[in-house]
Amino acid sequence: MATPPPGPTPQPTLSRGTHRELTRIEKILTAETTGGLILVLAAGLAVLLANSSASEAYVAFRDAHLGFQLGPLDLDLSIGHWAADGLLAIFFFLAGLELKQEFVHGDLRDPGRALVPVVAAAGGVAVPALLFTLINLRGPEGALGGWAIPAATDIAFALAVLALVGTHLPAALRTFLLTLAIVDDLLAILIIAVFYTSDLQPMFLLVALVPIALFGLLAQKAQSWFHRSYAAAWVLLLPLGAITWALFLNSGIHATIAGVVLAFLVPATPRERDGVRWSLAETFEHRFRPLSSGFAVPVFAFLSAGVFVGGASGLLESWASPVALGIMAGLVGGKILGIVGATFLVTRLRRANLDPAIRWLDLVGMAAVAGIGFTVSLLVAELSYDPANPLHDVAKVGVLSASVLAALLGALILLPRNARYRRIAQEEAVDANRDGIPDVFEDDTGR
Template sequence: MSAPTQRRNPFLGRMPLPERNYIADALRTETVGGVLLLAAAVAALIWANTLGGSYEAVRGFHLGPATLGLDLSVQHWAANGLLAVFFFVAGIELKRELVAGELRDPKAAALPVIAALCGMAMPAVVYFTVNSVGGGSLQGWAVPTATDIAFALAVLAVIGTSLPAALRAFLLTLAVVDDLFAILIIAVFFTSTLNFLALGLAAVGLVIFYLLLRKGVRGWYVYVPLALVIWALMENSGVHATIAGVAMGLMLRCTRREGETRSPGEHIEHLVRPLSAGFAVPLFALFSAGVSISGGAVHDVFTRPETLGVVLGLVVGKTLGIFGGTWLAARFTRAELNPELAWPDVFALASLAGIGFTVSLLIGELAFSGNPVLTDEIKASVLIGSLLAAVFAGILLKLRNAEYKKLCEEEERDEDQDGIPDIYELDNPEYHLRMAAIHEAKAAEHRRLAEVAAGRHAGDDGPA
């Protein structure tokens, strides 16, 4: 008697309904924010290449109390202030994924985590290789490691491509893990000289923030002023100020208690995400993406090792890293791909993750802060690399768009109109009774219409 074969775990299969609904809501907001982000980037490019003097004057304008160490340029406020809101949301997303989402089960989390790590390591390897051979600076190794989920979803919206829920969830999980390691990279590799007094006071502020949360204290008028103080102290400490946003996001409770329809973390994320996606990130893009794009500048992007390393890291490194990491992880964890999908779908998704806009621009500014000319060239390479990745992914996804639409329609079908997609009710006897009643009612209506039509036809043929 042969030994029973070991059943493999499904990969990119159907998600639990609450998780699916949460992700659908989150991605809906990110898609709108992504379109605004795309519009802001285009506006920045037009502004910088038509009225460059006014653009530089506005983003270089300083404001803020100098006595508090906050006399910062508009560009600095956007990068360190507004992006703290973005990283606050990222912190909540990460916390939720760890306690209630795809990352709560170590076995299930292994595959997306490995894919994300490979998707960050391979671009860094590509950049390192190009600049080692070409004699360029190795400071920008982290620039092509980031994925911009909002920009990727904006591309999907613009080209009109649907993605099944499992692929969208996988993309979001990749982005969450990606954000975590981007945060660690910023904290470890781009921290200037430390002001230990300011850092210590920021830590005290975070402890107070945590204790207030655990005591159940409510009221935005308590937390918003405290958050601003913590951010200001972190800004003066030498640690990048966005770390404060992440830390506070991670402190929120993201598990539901009895009687709660959503956890405090989910509630606050629902309130703050539109502010992040619709205002903070687009405004950052407006004051960071404005670089001069000319024939000479584009030529330099493809000939200078630093910028070529960024482009190849985003387009080639991200795709090969995520796809290769996913394939190897699935092979060694015995995870079987959803039979409704194919490995080319994963490859297309990996190429879409090569769009590394927001965090890549931020890391580019940090990596080459002492060289404004190279900073602008690195930004141009991020724009061009993200554009190439978007075009490549768009072509691959369009090839399967008809199949994706069928899968999406099947996922959304709700014939009994009870608010729950039918695929989640197939094992529910009550669902089958409701569907039988619906089909019987439809059949009776068809019979009645047929009898009416037959009667009219008989009347037409009869004597006048």
């Protein structure tokens, strides 16, 4: 009997991406690292102020109302609310741009490459939510409303930690973390849109279709103009975006979703002019990322992370709450179980192995870093519990504590691994110099 021809050899899991994708990932890593450090400083300052003699002034500033009533539109919000619903819309706009680029010309357009980070992200969302639910089945009344708090990964904070402890880790690992975090953002967006929508007002959404359609039409028809001119986008697209945001704010759907909807209308198909490849999505990402990571997210963190702890006894009391325990268990342990477990299942079902340059311990370290929830977790905590509910601050203590623990655990695992990869790189460089091999980076075509 003739032996059937072997099927195609599966590509190793977490293999190196294309040259273009790696270049784009490195740019994002650099930008998000700086933003992550600013984010940590802003959150730390908020916690200090909230637990100092200036706490009353801090709370009064955060809760002060700014805005107005414009016909049926209610735009009278507290400063903290403006940050959570307004400034974070910029963050979600960037997340939408990243998602669209990944699915249009990133490695996620390839189902084979997309499968691993998508399944890993799903596991990293489902298992933490399940752990939180199990721990809070007999918790305080209303505690289960925070089931989605430990589901998120903070890109900026996680990449800032990775930049400090993972300078020599394989590029495929860093690409995996970023891609996983982007897919995680998509899942968080869907969770917020579906489960945290209250008192839906469809009429506002119907009216929002008009500025959304105009935004998409202008973005499609005037790509070259917006690429060349900073002012054109601000003058023409920003007002349409602001109107869309205000309508979403009053529709019952969380206003940050407006940023994602508009981002998905920005063309991401690469164009070429004078030998330079670009897309409008890439152009907007480059322009607006400093505004998001350098201002919008840190301001939100400053206004959201300031929780009164009440000294060591108050901290211990918060940690003893099932809500805080569920968040910490979900972000620190659930992320590792979900991400590594899902990746393991994918490799077994596809009969594939990790790239030979990567070990499972490396993946555990990356999953630990992915347990840094922070920005989106704080947002979901605010959506889950009313500010007057004691669980509101307890949840935020859990998010902050879990993010610190996840960062420390990730560093503890990845620092020795990083040292190992540094030695390998040094040995390879020595061998290459001895053999007269030029030290250059080759892309997938051998150039």
